[in-house]
Amino acid sequence: MIEALPPEGVPADKVLAELRDLRAVDLPTHGGRLFAYVYDSALPGLDELAMSAYALSAHVNGLDPTAFPSVLGLENALVGAASRLLGGGPGTAAPDVVGSVTGGGTESLILAVKAARDARPEVARPRLVVPTTGHAAFAKAAHYLGVALDQVPVSARTLRPEVGEVAAAIGPETVLVACSAPSYPYGVVDPVAEIAEVAAGAGVRCHVDACFGGWILPFLRQLGEPVPPFDFDLPGVTSISVDLHKYAYAPKGVSVLLHRDAELRRPQYFAFAGWPGYTMVNPVISSTRSGGPLAAAYATLRHLGEAGYLALAERTLVAVRGLAAEVSGVEGLRLFAEPESTVVCFVSTDPGLDLFVLADELTARGWHTQPQLSYGGLPANIHLSVTASVAPRVAEFGVDLRTAVEAARRAGPVRLPAELLGTLGALPPEQLTPDLVAGIAAGLGLDPAAAGRPPERMAPVNTLLDAAPVAVRERLLAEFLGVLQRPAY
Numbered sequence: 001m002i003e004a005l006p007p008e009g010v011p012a013d014k015v016l017a018e019l020r021d022l023r024a025v026d027l028p029t030h031g032g033r034l035f036a037y038v039y040d041s042a043l044p045g046l047d048e049l050a051m052s053a054y055a056l057s058a059h060v061n062g063l064d065p066t067a068f069p070s071v072l073g074l075e076n077a078l079v080g081a082a083s084r085l086l087g088g089g090p091g092t093a094a095p096d097v098v099g100s101v102t103g104g105g106t107e108s109l110i111l112a113v114k115a116a117r118d119a120r121p122e123v124a125r126p127r128l129v130v131p132t133t134g135h136a137a138f139a140k141a142a143h144y145l146g147v148a149l150d151q152v153p154v155s156a157r158t159l160r161p162e163v164g165e166v167a168a169a170i171g172p173e174t175v176l177v178a179c180s181a182p183s184y185p186y187g188v189v190d191p192v193a194e195i196a197e198v199a200a201g202a203g204v205r206c207h208v209d210a211c212f213g214g215w216i217l218p219f220l221r222q223l224g225e226p227v228p229p230f231d232f233d234l235p236g237v238t239s240i241s242v243d244l245h246k247y248a249y250a251p252k253g254v255s256v257l258l259h260r261d262a263e264l265r266r267p268q269y270f271a272f273a274g275w276p277g278y279t280m281v282n283p284v285i286s287s288t289r290s291g292g293p294l295a296a297a298y299a300t301l302r303h304l305g306e307a308g309y310l311a312l313a314e315r316t317l318v319a320v321r322g323l324a325a326e327v328s329g330v331e332g333l334r335l336f337a338e339p340e341s342t343v344v345c346f347v348s349t350d351p352g353l354d355l356f357v358l359a360d361e362l363t364a365r366g367w368h369t370q371p372q373l374s375y376g377g378l379p380a381n382i383h384l385s386v387t388a389s390v391a392p393r394v395a396e397f398g399v400d401l402r403t404a405v406e407a408a409r410r411a412g413p414v415r416l417p418a419e420l421l422g423t424l425g426a427l428p429p430e431q432l433t434p435d436l437v438a439g440i441a442a443g444l445g446l447d448p449a450a451a452g453r454p455p456e457r458m459a460p461v462n463t464l465l466d467a468a469p470v471a472v473r474e475r476l477l478a479e480f481l482g483v484l485q486r487p488a489y
Ligand SMILES: *Cc1c(COP(=O)(O)O)cnc(C)c1O
Pocket: 103, 104, 105, 106, 107, 109, 135, 137, 180, 182, 183, 184, 209, 210, 211, 212, 213, 243, 255
């Protein structure tokens, strides 16, 4: 039992020991065995440096740059570095780039959409055009901001949108066109040059979501990889987001949102003086902001330098190529896309080889992959986000992948009761009551009440979600989470 506020305080060393115990059930953040959520450089000392820097600035408040100029200094340094890496700054075609540090990619995208919406107050019903492979955070931004979402499908062959379809989706109410470099699900870079051109032609802003790959694509290009143009070199690109807590290997809580110039950024800001309290001007969603993440990111960047990131990119590339070769060498698996950044994504070509079962078999062998559900004619697949820490693990993964595939074939595909699947398909999502969801969870052998430990077998859950229509999937996820999020007394 976890109790946050005991009647009498608990000694510091005991509290830390309890926290260590609590962390023991988590997936491993280091060691190159978790292919999502975490970004591990595997460089000795880098974490310690970042944590020391974090501690130095943890209690500083970025709310007021006049009170804490250090936060402003760190923010300007991080924005300058991101701008220079992404085609902006002195001597480039985008000398006037400005930006903000946000708490994460989602916040950066929400603010990009907000700035675009508020720049066009005459548009009564603003709309956002984004490929289906654009990050879910665009849908969240649209939802939060009252902007309609126009999703453009991607080609099943290239996994990118056709530029003609993007152009056709742009209308008089479109305030922003977005694309990805690369998309998270498959790691492929959208045709940014063409998309930015059609957006500019229509007089609409174009945001490039480089949250995932913005910090590594420039280094992969330096290594000779054929990275297409995607940054401020392209005149139609008006804003770019890049997460420092991904391939800049900074601890979580830092992303950068860049605009081509200050005029484009202005509607991102919120200022309020119509109350008797302190005058407030916020560039981002949070008001009180810890200096910790910024200091940690600054220390990480400064310690690694361009040479450090180039070396990390090289190691990551070796890992990507190695994993792709391992996957290609297994009968029954096929690369879904030829890797062009840091994602290795594969599908099953054998009906007897269930990917969700394979993911569980890999978990049982200590490898944590990310199953992705089928969507819009695109098949279910397994996604691997690859970081530098994976390089020394590739051969070991290859061996375990083969035995996991054999085990998954022996186990056979998950078969859920036809009755359950029929119900889910026919059910209007609003009829998915908490009781019904609890019943479904129990039927799958899940006991959400016994949370604290992830279920050992996710395949039944994934199979169920995969079989459900999108609206039912969303409702099921929200209901499951609602069951997990209960106060501990
Ligand atoms: C991770 C990611 C985001 C969202 O970032 P968070 O930091 O998780 O909020 C947005 N876009 C892409 C392409 C991403 O990979």
